[in-house]
Amino acid sequence: MSGGTPAPPVRSALRVAETRVPRAAHPVIDAHNHLGRWLASWVGRDGGWAVDDVAALLRLMDEVGIEQIVNLDGRTGAELEANLDRYDRAHPGRFATFCHAPWGELGPGGGGPDAIVRSLEASRRAGARGLKVWKDLGLSVRDAAGALVLPDDARLRDVWAAAGELGLPVLIHTADPVAFWWPNDARNERRDELARHPEWSFHGTGVPSWERLIAALEGAVAAHPGTTFVAAHVASAAEDLALVRRMLEDHPNLHVDVSARIGELGRQPRAARALLVDHPRRVLFGTDAFPPDRATYELHFRFLETADEHFAYGPDPEDPHPQGVWRVSALDLPDDVLRAVYAENARRILAPSR
Structure with missing residues (x-):
């Protein structure tokens, strides 16, 4: 199947506890998260900001217990300045904006890695708190000869080293769910999601395999122990927590965030809980839900704090299974692990202001 309308969600006869957590512990x-204009078109706000009303966002943050939001939409130059003005400078301590790397410098007529390093230095001086790297590195960024550039490309060594020297943690999204590489047929567990977004399928497109991309991520992390990496979406490997565990144990500079992966973690709650309990300083809270909303935050708090079982992992009652047609169980994390995952780890790795 390559399109069509997904079947409506089935009703469950199971009667289980439903705990509302309106404010984090x-x-x-x-x-x-994404508060700028980079991905605003994804939520129907072409040309505008992902968040219309910053004051309303701050009220929501205060009500549900959000101390700070990392804004990954800084980009570079004037766009970075606009994000810093709107968020970080206007509301000190509540936002931390990350810059991007101008990968176009690797293409025809570009200045190469040295130009990217200079851009990072300028972004750091402006006030960027980290570097956001998107999945286009590995899937669509190309060099002057037209070849794809992957995270472990030798030409990026100075870029990753510079990020470490500048105190910029690298939040990197590499690859995507492994099922996006499978045939989009009735056996694909993400078939309904891919029916809604057929452009997300990489099957038969000629891009590197999921395995090669994850290896490229690990190669970059391993080669730069002085640089802090946060691999987004549980390193795009939430379906293989043994692999994630092994990478965390092998690379002390690697962290992961849980953004947009409640669906994956919650269908293997014992393994997911064990991973967080065993590596409490290496996992960061994140939602990747923009614009931020109360329902999403309450869902995440329920997932991490309670022992609820068999519930929908989507905050939208009209789309309770946005990734796959299954339900999840919560992790009931110990208090010390909650403190670390909720904020302590992010506070530790975020670059201080200059």
Whole structure:
């Protein structure tokens, strides 16, 4: 199947506890969100900001216990300045904007890695708190010869090293759910999601395999122990927590965030809980839900704090299974792990202001 309308969600006869958590048990840093104009078109706001009313967002943050939001939409130059003015400078301590790397410098007529390093230096001086790297590195960024550039490309060594020297943590999204590489047929567990977004399928497109991309991510992390990496979406490997565990154990500079992966973690709650309990300093809270809303935050708090079982992992009652047609169980994390995941880890790795 390559299109069509997904079937409506089935009703469950199971009667289970439903715990509402309107405010997090401890202060929270949402370490993965988009508040700028970069991805605003994804939520129907072409040319505008992902968040219309910053004051309303701040009220929501205060009400549900969000101490700070990491804004990954800084880009570079004038766009970075606009994001810093709207968020970080206007509301000190409540937002931390990350810059981007101008990968176009690797293409025809570009200045190469040295130009990218200079851009990072300028972004750091302006006030960027980290570097956001999107999945286009590995899937669509090309060099002057037209070849794809992956995260472990030798030409990026100076870029990753510079990020470490500048104190910029690298929040990197590499690859996507492994099922996006499978045939989009009735056996694909993400078939309904891919029916809604057929452009997300990489099957038969000629891009590197999921395995090659994850290896490229790990290669970059391994080669730069002085640089802090946060691999977004549980390193795009939430379906293989043994792999995530092994990478965390092998690379002390690697962290992961849980953004947009409640669906994956919650269908293997014992393994997911064990991963967080065993590596409490290496996992960051994040939602990747923009614009931020109360329902999404309450869902995440329920997932991390309660022992509820078998519930929908989507905050939208009209789309309770946005990724796959299954339900999840919560993790009931210990208090010390909650404190670390909610905010302590993000506070530790965020670059201080200059």
